[in-house]
Amino acid sequence: DQQVKQNSPSLSVQEGRISILNCDYTNSMFDYFLWYKKYPAEGPTFLISISSIKDKNEDGRFTVFLNKSAKHLSLHIVPSQPGDSAVYFCAASPFSNTGKLIFGQGTTLQVKP
Amino acid sequence: KAGVTQTPRYLIKTRGQQVTLSCSPISGHRSVSWYQQTPGQGLQFLFEYFSETQRNKGNFPGRFSGRQFSNSRSEMNVSTLELGDSALYLCASRKSGVAGVDSYNEQFFGPGTRLTVL
Numbered sequence: 001d002q003q004v005k006q007n008s009p010s011l012s013v014q015e016g017r018i019s020i021l022n023c024d025y026t027n028s029m030f031d032y033f034l035w036y037k038k039y040p041a042e043g044p045t046f047l048i049s050i051s052s053i054k055d056k057n058e059d060g061r062f063t064v065f066l067n068k069s070a071k072h073l074s075l076h077i078v079p080s081q082p083g084d085s086a087v088y089f090c091a092a093s094p095f096s097n098t099g100k101l102i103f104g105q106g107t108t109l110q111v112k113p
Numbered sequence: 114k115a116g117v118t119q120t121p122r123y124l125i126k127t128r129g130q131q132v133t134l135s136c137s138p139i140s141g142h143r144s145v146s147w148y149q150q151t152p153g154q155g156l157q158f159l160f161e162y163f164s165e166t167q168r169n170k171g172n173f174p175g176r177f178s179g180r181q182f183s184n185s186r187s188e189m190n191v192s193t194l195e196l197g198d199s200a201l202y203l204c205a206s207r208k209s210g211v212a213g214v215d216s217y218n219e220q221f222f223g224p225g226t227r228l229t230v231l
Contacts, residue, residue, distance in 0.1 A: 032218045034218070
């Protein structure tokens with residue numbers, strides 16, 4: 001039973017355009033959501049997070065949107081850069097102040113110059 | 114500020130052996146969590162330690178164990194290795210503390226230890 005799903009295994013966008021990565025979850029009790037970027041043979045790099053009491057959080061080129069009624073979150077990258085090419089994971093925290101994260105399967109983003 | 118460090122970075126073992134992996138969290142971070150990443154199962158939570166106590170545990174057999182020291186450094190041990198234990202093992206640290214403070218939920222990962230079981 002996969003509680004966090006990233007249904008698109010891959011996404012390709014042109015440099016300078018917007019990248020939108022999507023994530024769905026099944027457990028309405030999830031309290032906190034995070035996005036990570038990962039390069040091969042490296043650990044995930046934290047990008048941005050959002051608490052369940054918010055519906056949007058911005059940090060530079062990265063914006064995360066949370067739609068609790070649809071149990072859906074998305075990561076927007078604007079403008080996309082070739083260096084953004086990596087695997088992106090969304091993760092959910094089942095309760096506050098816990099190290100336990102449930103990860104999606106990841107989406108490989110390719111940004112073409 | 115130094116990030117999360119893990120040693121060793123690469124390890125090759127044979128079936129039946131045991132292995133110990135080490136993790137040093139970011140200075141000031143009191144919680145350490147361990148994850149296993151495999152192509153088939155993705156990133157899966159193993160356990161979390163805080164103040165030398167296991168706080169959460171994932172769905173892994175008892176061959177997987179861990180501990181945390183008073184300086185927050187952590188080790189995980191896998192006994193009686195199986196071929197399926199070949200994976201990237203990741204350690205993550207966070208500040209931890211009072212619930213409701215967003216920064217306490219942000220986890221930062223180390224580079225991982227690549228374990229190959231032959």
